[in-house]
Amino acid sequence: MAEIRVENAVKTFGKVVAVDDVSLTVHDQEFVVLLGPSGCGKTTLLRAIAGLGMVDSGRVMIGDRDVTYLPPKDRNISMVFQSYAIFPHMKVYENIAFGLKMKRASKEEITQRVKAASELLHIEDFLDRYPSQLSGGQRQRVAVARAIAVRSQVLLMDEPLSNLDALLRLEMRAELKRLLAEINATTIYVTHDQIEALSMGDRIAVMKTGRILQFDSPTKVYDMPADQFVGGFIGTPPMNFLQGQVRRENGAVQVYIGDFGLKPIPEMEPLLRSYDGEVIVVGIRAENMEALSQPAEDALPVMVLVVEPLGSQNLLTIKIGDDVIKVSTHPDFTVAPDQNIWIRFPSEKIRWIDRRSGKTLIPNLEELMA
Amino acid sequence: MTTVEERQALPQPTRARVLDPAQRRALRQMKLRRAGTYALAIGIAIWILLPIWLIGTMAFSPSDQVYAYPKPVVPVPFSTETMQFFLEYEGIMAATQNSIVVALVTLALSTVIAVPAGYAISRYIFPGRDAFRLGVLAVRAFPIVILAVPLAVTFIQWGMYDEVYTVALMHTALTLPTTILVVSSVFASVPREFEEAARIFGCTPVQAFMRVVLPLVLPGIAAAAIFTFVMSWNEVFAATLLTIRNRTLPALILYTLNKSSIQFQYAGGFFMLVPSLVFIFFIRRYLFNMWGQITK
Ligand SMILES: Nc1ncnc2c1ncn2[C@@H]1O[C@H](COP(=O)(O)OP(=O)(O)O)[C@@H](O)[C@H]1O
Ligand SMILES: [Mg+2]
Numbered sequence: 116m117a118e119i120r121v122e123n124a125v126k127t128f129g130k131v132v133a134v135d136d137v138s139l140t141v142h143d144q145e146f147v148v149l150l151g152p153s154g155c156g157k158t159t160l161l162r163a164i165a166g167l168g169m170v171d172s173g174r175v176m177i178g179d180r181d182v183t184y185l186p187p188k189d190r191n192i193s194m195v196f197q198s199y200a201i202f203p204h205m206k207v208y209e210n211i212a213f214g215l216k217m218k219r220a221s222k223e224e225i226t227q228r229v230k231a232a233s234e235l236l237h238i239e240d241f242l243d244r245y246p247s248q249l250s251g252g253q254r255q256r257v258a259v260a261r262a263i264a265v266r267s268q269v270l271l272m273d274e275p276l277s278n279l280d281a282l283l284r285l286e287m288r289a290e291l292k293r294l295l296a297e298i299n300a301t302t303i304y305v306t307h308d309q310i311e312a313l314s315m316g317d318r319i320a321v322m323k324t325g326r327i328l329q330f331d332s333p334t335k336v337y338d339m340p341a342d343q344f345v346g347g348f349i350g351t352p353p354m355n356f357l358q359g360q361v362r363r364e365n366g367a368v369q370v371y372i373g374d375f376g377l378k379p380i381p382e383m384e385p386l387l388r389s390y391d392g393e394v395i396v397v398g399i400r401a402e403n404m405e406a407l408s409q410p411a412e413d414a415l416p417v418m419v420l421v422v423e424p425l426g427s428q429n430l431l432t433i434k435i436g437d438d439v440i441k442v443s444t445h446p447d448f449t450v451a452p453d454q455n456i457w458i459r460f461p462s463e464k465i466r467w468i469d470r471r472s473g474k475t476l477i478p479n480l481e482e483l484m485a
Numbered sequence: 486m487t488t489v490e491e492r493q494a495l496p497q498p499t500r501a502r503v504l505d506p507a508q509r510r511a512l513r514q515m516k517l518r519r520a521g522t523y524a525l526a527i528g529i530a531i532w533i534l535l536p537i538w539l540i541g542t543m544a545f546s547p548s549d550q551v552y553a554y555p556k557p558v559v560p561v562p563f564s565t566e567t568m569q570f571f572l573e574y575e576g577i578m579a580a581t582q583n584s585i586v587v588a589l590v591t592l593a594l595s596t597v598i599a600v601p602a603g604y605a606i607s608r609y610i611f612p613g614r615d616a617f618r619l620g621v622l623a624v625r626a627f628p629i630v631i632l633a634v635p636l637a638v639t640f641i642q643w644g645m646y647d648e649v650y651t652v653a654l655m656h657t658a659l660t661l662p663t664t665i666l667v668v669s670s671v672f673a674s675v676p677r678e679f680e681e682a683a684r685i686f687g688c689t690p691v692q693a694f695m696r697v698v699l700p701l702v703l704p705g706i707a708a709a710a711i712f713t714f715v716m717s718w719n720e721v722f723a724a725t726l727l728t729i730r731n732r733t734l735p736a737l738i739l740y741t742l743n744k745s746s747i748q749f750q751y752a753g754g755f756f757m758l759v760p761s762l763v764f765i766f767f768i769r770r771y772l773f774n775m776w777g778q779i780t781k
Contacts, residue, residue, distance in 0.1 A: 167681050186684065188684060188685070188687045188688060188689065194682070194685045196681070198676060198678050202679060202682070202697055203701065204701055213687075214686035217686055217688060217692075
């Protein structure tokens with residue numbers, strides 16, 4: 116059992132609050148991704164869990180132990196560094212064996228585990244080489260092999276793929292996912308690459324300026340971002356945001372984009388009612404809108420600015436009022452710039468966001484059921 | 486060989502570059518600039534190598550060759566007569582021994598002090614770190630003469646003079662700033678992550694240093710130590726101020742300079758020069774590194 120629990124962790128560097136009162140629970144054997152833009156405090160949080168940088172206040176628990184003030188070696192963890200940090204004066208074999216040697220494992224056990232780890236990562240042919248004789252991708256594999264050879268219950272990874280070229284990264288992503296499913300360690304994986312996060316994690320913790328904004332499954336984070344930042348950070352292209360005007364007419368709530376009215380789903384109505392007469396942010400993903408070449412009563416006429424054929428889809432850039440948004444269409448949907456098309460907004464796919472707080476309005480389902 | 490006629494008869498090679506005037510001008514300028522760089526480098530090399538070559542050939546020529554002109558490129562006829570005379574001269578062997586002892590003690594003291602100091606500067610942020618670094622640099626900024634005089638006066642006031650150990654202490658004080666800077670740059674070249682990885686995989690901070698950092702910095706520290714040795718071996722000013730009977734080699738040579746023959750001076754110069762040249766040759770990579778040029 117190795118649940119990781121971080122409670123109210125705070126870490127500052129001078130005036131910079133790198134980790135700002137973060138609480139986070141990672142279940143036993145779960146794979147959690149810490150995702151956020153560069154400088155948001157992911158590494159700092161990971162290092163606090165690893166014991167490489169103590170928190171100023173708060174608590175770190177691994178399993179049932181309070182490890183807040185324990186040195187790394189007593190935390191029963193292993194780690195893959197962004198720069199790999201494999202030891203240049205040791206051969207690959209010695210690198211992988213390092214953790215086991217420090218734990219005074221028996222000779223046979225070391226040999227056997229190094230063999231197993233190197234086979235898992237397909238580096239069994241390089242055991243006799245020095246790191247300088249390896250390619251970047253192979254070094255990365257050595258770093259992972261060293262980390263899994265010790266079989267600790269907690270595995271921490273800090274942007275392990277960010278130094279690989281795009282193709283290799285794609286390949287390693289799938290391989291790492293398979294491998295991590297196999298070894299059953301509780302894993303925290305740091306990345307700034309949202310696609311990596313979506314494709315690998317059981318859950319994603321999205322961070323911004325030292326805080327966790329949302330901690331949910333990849334589907335939930337993608338489909339129901341907790342706030343505007345999350346929606347805008349995740350997805351290619353990111354979520355579109357439009358200005359809407361809330362108006363109450365004959366008891367029903369409508370949100371107007373220009374003079375085109377959007378009708379929210381009934382569950383949203385009670386929440387939106389309080390915004391009567393105010394501006395609200397309408398969030399919708401590019402693939403959730405429907406583009407029509409003919410006018411329709413429930414569709415908004417817009418003008419196309421740019422057409423990007425991407426093979427599996429055509430990505431259109433269109434202008435609505437002052438907002439520029441992206442719409443993805445079927446590759447057979449033919450349209451030229453400056454042409455008029457019509458856009459349909461399915462109400463169940465629209466996310467309503469408070470303009471001031473940036474938070475997504477989420478209906479309280481229990482209240483609705485009652 | 487193709488004659489001019491034959492060459493004209495040959496068809497134009499297809500890869501021949503036809504340059505327009507602007508390109509040709511740019512190319513010429515580039516070549517000129519490159520030629521300038523090379524000329525400068527060659528000039529500097531000659532300026533340094535010529536005296537070394539002169540000292541070397543003269544030290545191994547028979548004594549009557551010294552006034553000969555033009556000088557031979559290599560010492561022919563070869564003779565060790567001058568060198569032998571120098572080495573057998575009274576006091577030279579004792580002074581050499583003094584110099585070696587001074588240089589070794591300096592090397593030991595300054596390495597023992599510079600390693601922890603350099604490590605701290607490169608790894609830790611501590612109160613007064615910048616002031617300390619500035620202090621180290623400022624000491625380097627003064628010529629040795631300026632530093633040596635007050636130090637020597639203090640040593641003499643304390644009655645610590647005419648001893649090889651006093652000279653060693655003085656040399657330690659004078660070389661320490663440079664040694665600390667070199668050592669800290671050696672430590673800075675070992676990423677902190679190596680230590681951190683070692684700690685993750687079961688090391689205490691001390692074990693991490695011993696198992697991971699030390700093997701990686703050892704060649705660099707050896708280079709710094711050798712550099713210190715050479716600085717002490719060559720240092721003449723402070724050694725002259727502090728010693729009368731127990732002179733180091735440079736001090737003795739300087740003392741005998743205006744009483745000795747020119748052959749003797751060549752031999753002495755050569756004898757002083759060789760260890761420095763040999764050592765610098767072996768550690769040149771680290772000296773380049775010190776100035777930020779990363780050589781692999
Ligand atoms: N050792 C440090 N000293 C000073 N500031 C630091 C240090 N480490 C991190 N920071 C600051 O803390 C913030 C978070 O950094 P980090 O955790 O490395 O972000 P991330 O890994 O998400 O890119 C940044 O503003 C960074 O400048
Ligand atoms: Mg980072």
